[in-house]
Amino acid sequence: MGPIRYIGAFTLNKLKRLGRMFFFLFEAFLYSIIPPIKLGLWVRQIRFIGAESLSVILLTGTFSGMVLGFQGYYSLSRFGSEAFLGPAVGLSLIKEIGPVISALMVTGRAGSAITAEIGIMRISEQIDAIELMGLNPFRYLVVPRLLAALVSVPLLTSIFDVVGILGGYLIGVKLLGVGSGTYFGEMANYVDLKDVTEGLLKSISFAVIIVWVSCFKGYYTGIYTGFGAEGVSKATTQAVVMASVLILLWDYVMTSLLFS
Amino acid sequence: MIKIEDIHKSFGRTKVLNGVSLEVKQGELVALVGGSGSGKSVLLKHIAGLLRPDSGFIYINGTEITGLNKRQLELVRKEFGFLFQGGALFDSLTLFENVAFPLTEKLRLPKEEVTQRVLHYLDLVGLSGSEEKYPSQVSGGMIKRAALARSLITEPKIMLFDEPTTGLDPQMSLSILNLIRSVHDRLNLTGIIVTHAIPSVFKFTNRILMIYEGRIYFDGSPEEFKRSEEPIIRRFLGEEVLD
Ligand SMILES: Nc1ncnc2c1ncn2[C@@H]1O[C@H](COP(=O)(O)OP(=O)(O)O)[C@@H](O)[C@H]1O
Numbered sequence: 001m002g003p004i005r006y007i008g009a010f011t012l013n014k015l016k017r018l019g020r021m022f023f024f025l026f027e028a029f030l031y032s033i034i035p036p037i038k039l040g041l042w043v044r045q046i047r048f049i050g051a052e053s054l055s056v057i058l059l060t061g062t063f064s065g066m067v068l069g070f071q072g073y074y075s076l077s078r079f080g081s082e083a084f085l086g087p088a089v090g091l092s093l094i095k096e097i098g099p100v101i102s103a104l105m106v107t108g109r110a111g112s113a114i115t116a117e118i119g120i121m122r123i124s125e126q127i128d129a130i131e132l133m134g135l136n137p138f139r140y141l142v143v144p145r146l147l148a149a150l151v152s153v154p155l156l157t158s159i160f161d162v163v164g165i166l167g168g169y170l171i172g173v174k175l176l177g178v179g180s181g182t183y184f185g186e187m188a189n190y191v192d193l194k195d196v197t198e199g200l201l202k203s204i205s206f207a208v209i210i211v212w213v214s215c216f217k218g219y220y221t222g223i224y225t226g227f228g229a230e231g232v233s234k235a236t237t238q239a240v241v242m243a244s245v246l247i248l249l250w251d252y253v254m255t256s257l258l259f260s
Numbered sequence: 261m262i263k264i265e266d267i268h269k270s271f272g273r274t275k276v277l278n279g280v281s282l283e284v285k286q287g288e289l290v291a292l293v294g295g296s297g298s299g300k301s302v303l304l305k306h307i308a309g310l311l312r313p314d315s316g317f318i319y320i321n322g323t324e325i326t327g328l329n330k331r332q333l334e335l336v337r338k339e340f341g342f343l344f345q346g347g348a349l350f351d352s353l354t355l356f357e358n359v360a361f362p363l364t365e366k367l368r369l370p371k372e373e374v375t376q377r378v379l380h381y382l383d384l385v386g387l388s389g390s391e392e393k394y395p396s397q398v399s400g401g402m403i404k405r406a407a408l409a410r411s412l413i414t415e416p417k418i419m420l421f422d423e424p425t426t427g428l429d430p431q432m433s434l435s436i437l438n439l440i441r442s443v444h445d446r447l448n449l450t451g452i453i454v455t456h457a458i459p460s461v462f463k464f465t466n467r468i469l470m471i472y473e474g475r476i477y478f479d480g481s482p483e484e485f486k487r488s489e490e491p492i493i494r495r496f497l498g499e500e501v502l503d
């Protein structure tokens with residue numbers, strides 16, 4: 001009986017946790033569409049998740065584009081098709097690199113802070129205090145962050161794409177000698193609206209993943225990780241790892257779905 | 261009225277409440293004492309519906325609350341004021357905003373009325389002049405007092421105070437106990453105060469409850485408590501005197 005019972009309990013436990021996690025997401029969406037929305041908190045979170053991530057995105061976007069410029073030129077010149085550097089850089093950035101790296105950067109910068117902040121509110125009983133006033137903690141903690149990320153992450157991603165394309169231009173055109181007209185002309189020929197939409201859909205879903213995971217881990221700090229400062233730091237680590245893994249997995253799922 | 265019937269609660273393998281029963285009548289102010297870790301905070305959180313017992317029943321003004329869902333609980337909680345042991349002030353808000361929070365968010369009172377009431381309550385707890393400070397900028401005792409103001413400002417019918425005087429100097433704890441007493445008398449509220457302020461609390465309540473090994477071990481007047489020959493109570497009082 002021993003091991004079977006153990007496996008049973010383990011499985012049930014995991015399922016319960018998974019169920020709780022999906023219910024959390026459901027509630028987050030539910031209260032995002034039922035007013036009142038706390039506009040002040042929303043704006044504050046756009047500033048935190050969006051505006052304050054800008055420098056990181058500018059930096060990583062430029063360098064990613066520059067690397068793509070080198071690598072793309074190197075691969076394409078083997079087939080004598082350096083002329084297609086523009087579309088190669090543009091498509092990789094818009095469809096793949098832009099959404100994924102932006103989301104990972106936001107996870108590291110804002111996701112971890114979200115978990116820590118909500119986790120501290122949990123262990124210092126601030127969340128219980130909101131509940132005891134007869135108010136809904138989701139409206140104060142989760143909804144403003146979800147709505148802010150849905151605005152900020154796609155915008156950050158587009159900025160990443162733009163500076164990335166300019167980084168590729170810097171390397172391909174200024175350093176390696178591809179024609180400026182060729183770089184942008186071919187890019188305009190080969191990048192469709194469909195590609196842009198694909199990147200946008202990805203970044204929207206990544207925004208949901210980031211907020212979902214980091215808020216959930218913060219909200220349930222203590223229940224899964226133990227109380228105290230150690231509980232918060234564990235929850236934060238778990239949130240960053242889990243959100244990053246989910247982003248990459250979901251990226252695969254979306255790519256394969258959109259491919260067919 | 262608060263009535264508790266035989267509640268049990270374990271966290272993992274630790275049994276914290278092991279058959280607690282008690283009744284506090286409308287308008288009564290009782291003190292709950294007990295060693296640290298004896299389950300006083302856990303008991304208060306059960307009464308407020310923040311924790312659910314493993315078994316047993318809790319009645320608030322006749323309504324059994326352990327089976328209620330969130331929405332039904334909200335109705336019962338309207339009656340509650342709760343002071344958390346650590347204060348539980350919102351870090352991102354000033355003391356003023358913290359105390360105003362239940363008025364602006366829940367009761368949606370007009371701005372002038374909020375300001376007037378908040379300033380009045382901050383004055384009552386001796387915090388005039390610190391309105392614009394953040395919790396991280398003030399002492400633990402000030403956080404406690406601001407939290408007390410926040411929990412009293414809605415003029416609740418049932419008040420649960422988790423250690424309102426811990427961390428305050430003797431004079432301040434006396435004035436806080438006085439404040440609780442006067443608010444109690446004015447609103448005729450039902451209240452439970454968890455406190456270590458022995459013996460000063462003896463003057464402020466006429467009923468002491470002591471929790472020990474997960475049960476209500478003593479229930480009686482301060483005089484009976486002081487005179488008790490029970491070794492466990494003697495030891496508890498001795499500890500407190502040494503403090
Ligand atoms: N949410 C919780 N999870 C696990 N254990 C808890 C929880 N809350 C309290 N406990 C444990 O219950 C016991 C009683 O705690 P508490 O009611 O805070 O004591 P006190 O009488 O000092 O207020 C302690 O051993 C504490 O560790």
Ligand SMILES: [Mg+2]
Pocket residue numbers: 300301302345422
């Ligand atoms: Mg306690």
